[in-house]
Amino acid sequence: MSQYFSNVPVIKYEGKESRNAFAFKYYNADEVIGRKTMKEHLRFTMSYWHTLAANGSDPFGAGTYQKPWDNEADPMKIAKAKMEAAFEFMNKLGIEYFAFHDRDIAPEGKDLAETNAILDQISDYCKELMKANNKKVLWGTANLFTNPRFVHGAATTCNADVYAFAAAQVKKALEVTKELGGENYVFWGGREGYETLMNTDLKLEQDNLARFFQMAVDYAQKIGFTGQFLIEPKPKEPTKHQYDFDVATVMAFLRNYGLERYFKMNIEANHATLAGHTFQHEVAVARINGVLGSLDINQGDPNLGWDTDQFPTNIYDATLLMYEVLKNGGIAPGGLNFDAKVRRASFEAEDLFLGYIAGMDTLAQGLRIAYRMLEEGEFEKVVKERYSSFSEGIGKDIVDGKTDFDALEKYALNHSAIKNKSGRQEFLEARLNQYILNEQ
Numbered sequence: 001m002s003q004y005f006s007n008v009p010v011i012k013y014e015g016k017e018s019r020n021a022f023a024f025k026y027y028n029a030d031e032v033i034g035r036k037t038m039k040e041h042l043r044f045t046m047s048y049w050h051t052l053a054a055n056g057s058d059p060f061g062a063g064t065y066q067k068p069w070d071n072e073a074d075p076m077k078i079a080k081a082k083m084e085a086a087f088e089f090m091n092k093l094g095i096e097y098f099a100f101h102d103r104d105i106a107p108e109g110k111d112l113a114e115t116n117a118i119l120d121q122i123s124d125y126c127k128e129l130m131k132a133n134n135k136k137v138l139w140g141t142a143n144l145f146t147n148p149r150f151v152h153g154a155a156t157t158c159n160a161d162v163y164a165f166a167a168a169q170v171k172k173a174l175e176v177t178k179e180l181g182g183e184n185y186v187f188w189g190g191r192e193g194y195e196t197l198m199n200t201d202l203k204l205e206q207d208n209l210a211r212f213f214q215m216a217v218d219y220a221q222k223i224g225f226t227g228q229f230l231i232e233p234k235p236k237e238p239t240k241h242q243y244d245f246d247v248a249t250v251m252a253f254l255r256n257y258g259l260e261r262y263f264k265m266n267i268e269a270n271h272a273t274l275a276g277h278t279f280q281h282e283v284a285v286a287r288i289n290g291v292l293g294s295l296d297i298n299q300g301d302p303n304l305g306w307d308t309d310q311f312p313t314n315i316y317d318a319t320l321l322m323y324e325v326l327k328n329g330g331i332a333p334g335g336l337n338f339d340a341k342v343r344r345a346s347f348e349a350e351d352l353f354l355g356y357i358a359g360m361d362t363l364a365q366g367l368r369i370a371y372r373m374l375e376e377g378e379f380e381k382v383v384k385e386r387y388s389s390f391s392e393g394i395g396k397d398i399v400d401g402k403t404d405f406d407a408l409e410k411y412a413l414n415h416s417a418i419k420n421k422s423g424r425q426e427f428l429e430a431r432l433n434q435y436i437l438n439e440q
């Protein structure tokens with residue numbers, strides 16, 4: 001196997017005093033936090049598309065990334081080289097999982113049959129490398145957005161032939177994901193949404209999307225794929241209005257069509273912020289509803305209104321994210337997938353490592369801080385105390401379903417001198433800063 005990152009060493013943990021760019025300062029894979037190692041808590045995952053397939057192009061300019069595995073004329077040779085580079089990359093960073101779209105790992109052929117045959121060939125090679133390098137698939141998915149045939153969408157297209165093609169593609173992607181032992185399968189509605197209601201049958205498109213999901217569930221059962229199905233919400237981009245807007249919208253959709261027991265959520269930070277939410281909000285909504293499946297970790301730029309997919313370096317957000325993950329009892333069988341890319345000007349192959357190191361260190365430190373916050377229980381105590389009126393008297397009757405409007409009115413007439421307490425937000429935010437800044 002060729003080496004594509006020969007000037008990058010295996011990345012080791014050197015601790016927070018280290019000034020070595022190619023070392024972890026905070027991510028110590030085997031360090032035990034609570035009952036799990038950092039590696040088990042974080043389940044870091046390499047995204048195949050941003051790491052190996054992307055080239056740094058933007059709407060104004062061509063690709064800039066140096067990609068030493070992309071120098072062959074034959075697309076099959078490139079696919080294999082790319083895969084070898086992927087395993088070298090994961091090995092050097094100590095990442096055990098990867099996630100992929102069908103089209104990230106294998107090129108398209110002249111028609112669907114040839115495309116499927118190519119995918120099988122590459123997937124066989126992938127299986128070999130996974131075994132030799134001890135790697136696992138967090139999730140697979142189908143790319144139903146890049147090819148121009150998906151111009152009007154895939155499962156929500158106006159063209160039934162395209163719908164059938166998309167179904168065939170998902171069928172194959174499910175088979176490949178199963179073959180590679182994928183622990184989850186993701187649906188991100190690439191172009192499932194609309195631009196204008198002047199040409200859109202909203203009801204038919206959503207009904208068709210539900211039919212598509214149902215057929216995917218049925219097919220997974222038929223072939224014995226037992227991985228978790230995930231839907232990844234996103235409010236906009238590429239379409240003006242994506243159907244899977246946010247966690248709450250997806251939950252309502254699934255419940256509307258009786259699909260809720262089959263799906264959990266793959267929540268992405270930058271998608272949350274595009275929806276006007278914090279990442280913590282989306283993760284918390286999923287957690288309290290039992291649908292927190294997996295996480296696409298990245299961050300957006302608050303000054304830009306698009307999905308910039310930057311590496312997560314904000315320790316404040318990372319801490320609050322890990323706070324939710326710990327409260328969820330962990331993220332498995334999901335993981336923390338780096339749906340993140342280096343900036344166009346960070347074009348050297350080494351920059352990919354620096355991006356991952358930055359992200360892994362940030363999440364690792366967020367985990368340490370969040371663990372301590374939960375262990376000390378200060379914030380949880382504040383919340384409990386804030387709602388203590390619901391653990392006794394009339395509040396308990398409300399929670400136990402023992403009241404009605406007549407009873408509440410009677411109570412209110414006798415208790416109209418209401419006393420409220422401060423929410424102490426500023427104090428709590430300052431305490432959070434203390435946890436972040438004083439962490440060893």
Ligand code: XUL
Binds near residue numbers: 141234268296307339
């Ligand atoms: C796009 C996005 C995708 C999905 C997988 O915004 O997040 O990369 O994660 O299709």
Ligand code: CO
Binds near residue numbers: 268296339
């Ligand atoms: Co994503």
